[in-house]
Structures are given as structure tokens and as C-alpha cells.
Amino acid sequence: MKLFKYALLAGAVALSATSAFAGESLDRVMGNKKLVIATDAEYPPQSSIDADNNLVGFDVDVGRAIAERMGVEAEFVTPGWDVITAGRWAGRWDMSVGSMTPTKERAQALDFPVVYYFTPAALVVHEKNETILQSSDASGKKIGVGVSTTYESYLKKDLVIDAEDVPEFSYIIDDADIRTYDSDVLALDDLRLGDGVRLDAAFTALPTILEAQKNGYPIKIIGPEALFMEPLAIATDKGDAEFNAKIKEAVSSLHADGTLSKISEKWYGGDLTQ
Incomplete structure (x- = not known):
């Protein structure tokens, strides 16, 4: 551990190096017109690779729907689950749609803008x-x-x-x-x-x-x-309230018009979003 007299300085440096500043993630996504989404490649029916080598599943459809509501393209990456939950993504991806439960321990490293199903x-x-x-x-x-x-x-x-x-x-x-x-x-x-x-x-x-x-x-x-x-939430790197608000707005609209319910019916045969 750092000595106490260096704690504030060290914390400030770590925050600037590893966490998103307000608006930084949102600016990157909107500027690139691309939302990079982390999910699991081996977690059907939430997310998996099909016979044609395409990523498919409930979480994949939800991620694409969020990107569409934000007016950007969805791109998926599949890092290890322990890497995703550790946080400090350094801009390698923008959010995780991976059926993640928002626990107290995880909240030390990640933000959870919105729960999208149970x-x-x-x-x-x-x-x-x-x-x-x-x-x-x-x-x-x-x-x-x-x-x-x-x-x-x-x-x-x-x-x-x-x-x-x-x-x-x-x-x-x-x-x-x-x-x-x-x-x-x-x-x-x-x-x-x-x-x-x-x-x-x-x-x-x-x-x-x-x-x-x-x-x-x-x-x-x-x-x-x-x-x-389990309540399952969208996860983001800590620190960008504007980006989190934009994601919450998108998911709320998907709830309101029944899109999330339809995606759940498609993959689960029932509505797990309420």
C-alpha cells in the first residue's frame, strides 16, 4: 500500500489513468459512431458463437438494440469474464452487456447504469x-x-x-x-x-x-x-455519468416500447425483463 501522506496524490493519478472522465466515454462513442461492447463468447443463450462464427444471443441482441437507440454501430469483443469485472478498461471497450449482477464488490470497479432483466x-x-x-x-x-x-x-x-x-x-x-x-x-x-x-x-x-x-x-x-x-445490469467503467445516463435512457426506451420483452421472448420463451 501507498504511505498515507501520498494517498491523495496517488488516488488522483490512478483515477486519471484508469477511469473515465465525465463525458469522455460518451464523446468517444459518439465521435467514432461505434459502441464497443464486451460480452462472453461461451454463455448461451445469452451470448455465444454460432456455426457461422457469428456472435448471437440475448445479450448480443440487447447490445445491438442499445447501439441503435444511440445512433451508432455495435461492435463486440469477448475478453475474459474476470478481465471485464476487474474494471479499468482503458477505453478497450465501452460497456459490458454480459448478464452481470451488480454486486457491492463489483461496484468498486464498475458503474451499473441500469438493470435490464432478472x-x-x-x-x-x-x-x-x-x-x-x-x-x-x-x-x-x-x-x-x-x-x-x-x-x-x-x-x-x-x-x-x-x-x-x-x-x-x-x-x-x-x-x-x-x-x-x-x-x-x-x-x-x-x-x-x-x-x-x-x-x-x-x-x-x-x-x-x-x-x-x-x-x-x-x-x-x-x-x-x-x-x-439475479438482477442483471449493463456495466461501464467508472466515472462517466453522462455516458451512463445515455445508456439508461436507451434501455428505458427499449423497456417502454416492448423491444426488450420481445428479445427476451425470442431467447427465453418468456419475459424476464420485468
């Missing part, structure tokens, strides 16, 4: 598993999660979600043997190898599990209750 977090096991009948039975078991996700935080019992109107939740899995992966889907890939082969369970968003089941993964959901409900 999903349940669910536990899943191999279809041949007969020992995990309810979520508490997963205590002490090998559970796969995406690295730096809210699911990992939940299993560590340090999850804090700061968005408004989030239902209360409790921790009902104790002493999990947490196995982290670069993406949630990779955890599901290991789970489908067989009951207990590499994992006893996986923990992720319900839409991701339903997509895996649709694609033939031999897995089943432990429930029916969600372990917690």
Missing part, C-alpha cells in the same frame, strides 16, 4: 445423481461455477446484491468444494461426463441450464426454488 440462479446435477435431492444436500460436494461469478460468491457465502427490490435469500449449501471454470458452460461440460466423475453439481443461471438441456446435456435441476434471484 434470472433465477439454480443448482443442477447429472441426471443419474440420486444423492442430491435438495440444494442443502450439495453441502461438501464438488460444485462447478464460473470464475468471479455471483454463483462462486454465493457458495463462499459473501454475495452482496445491491440493486433495488431484490428478493432476500439465504445460504443453504455449506462447505462446498468449489471448482471454478472460465465459463459456466465449461462447468456443465464437466458435469455431463457423469455423476461425480469431475463434479457433483453445477450452479448457474436457469436460462443457461435450460439451453444445455435443450442441447442434450444429461442434467436435471434441483429445486423448484431458486437459490437467489
